[in-house]
Amino acid sequence: MIRFEDVCLSFGGKTILDNFSLEIEAGEKILLNAPSGRGKSTLIKLLLGFIRPQRGSIYYKGKKLTGESIHSIRRDIAWVNQDITLRKLKVDELLKEVGDFSANRNINFFGRLDELLEEFALSREILHKNIDKLSGGERQRLGLIIAILMDREVLLLDEVTSSLDAAMKRKVEEWIASTHKTVILISHDSHWNTDNFRVVRW
Numbered sequence: 001m002i003r004f005e006d007v008c009l010s011f012g013g014k015t016i017l018d019n020f021s022l023e024i025e026a027g028e029k030i031l032l033n034a035p036s037g038r039g040k041s042t043l044i045k046l047l048l049g050f051i052r053p054q055r056g057s058i059y060y061k062g063k064k065l066t067g068e069s070i071h072s073i074r075r076d077i078a079w080v081n082q083d084i085t086l087r088k089l090k091v092d093e094l095l096k097e098v099g100d101f102s103a104n105r106n107i108n109f110f111g112r113l114d115e116l117l118e119e120f121a122l123s124r125e126i127l128h129k130n131i132d133k134l135s136g137g138e139r140q141r142l143g144l145i146i147a148i149l150m151d152r153e154v155l156l157l158d159e160v161t162s163s164l165d166a167a168m169k170r171k172v173e174e175w176i177a178s179t180h181k182t183v184i185l186i187s188h189d190s191h192w193n194t195d196n197f198r199v200v201r202w
């Protein structure tokens with residue numbers, strides 16, 4: 001479904017990815033495991049087309065990622081990164097904004113909101129809070145909930161559990177293990193049960 005083929009990338013003369021290849025099947029759960037600075041987040045940005053490889057190619061469902069194809073590819077992907085927006089919006093305003101994206105208008109974006117708030121132990125009161133007033137763990141859970149509501153085929157989760165307690169980390173892992181979606185996870189947490197993931201190291 002996703003294929004990195006001999007990808008080379010360097011920043012300012014420093015090689016970050018050197019002939020990096022990886023093939024990911026639909027529905028796979030991938031845990032990217034490399035020391036800090038090795039290019040894990042960069043890999044995700046390449047897949048989203050935010051940066052381009054100097055050499056090599058990236059394919060999504062057999063289609064080469066180009067300036068033209070990237071827009072349709074992005075519509076299949078939900079991305080949760082380390083710094084979910086710090087804009088001074090209330091949570092319900094943010095949800096409305098995301099629900100209004102054209103790519104989200106044909107799904108019942110709010111249909112599962114209550115169920116997911118309950119599953120990830122957030123009270124409905126959070127909807128009236130400003131995003132910048134949320135705790136780190138609340139923000140991570142909110143980011144994950146938004147990604148789930150978007151109902152895309154691929155989830156890119158970059159450090160979404162670092163501020164969560166052990167029970168909630170398990171809950172997130174259970175959700176990932178049970179979904180049919182393709183998930184690429186970056187995490188420095190050590191709690192992951194590697195039976196649930198294909199660990200990619202470099």
Ligand SMILES: Nc1ncnc2c1ncn2[C@@H]1O[C@H](COP(=O)(O)OP(=O)(O)OP(=O)(O)O)[C@@H](O)[C@H]1O
Pocket residue numbers: 011012016034035036037038039040041042043
């Ligand atoms: N746009 C950029 N311009 C220059 N250097 C960059 C750019 N993006 C990333 N880098 C550098 O590339 C390297 C890889 O960064 P990246 O964020 O992908 O690492 P990572 O493996 O995700 O690290 P961490 O685990 O610490 O989050 C780092 O040295 C970073 O400073």
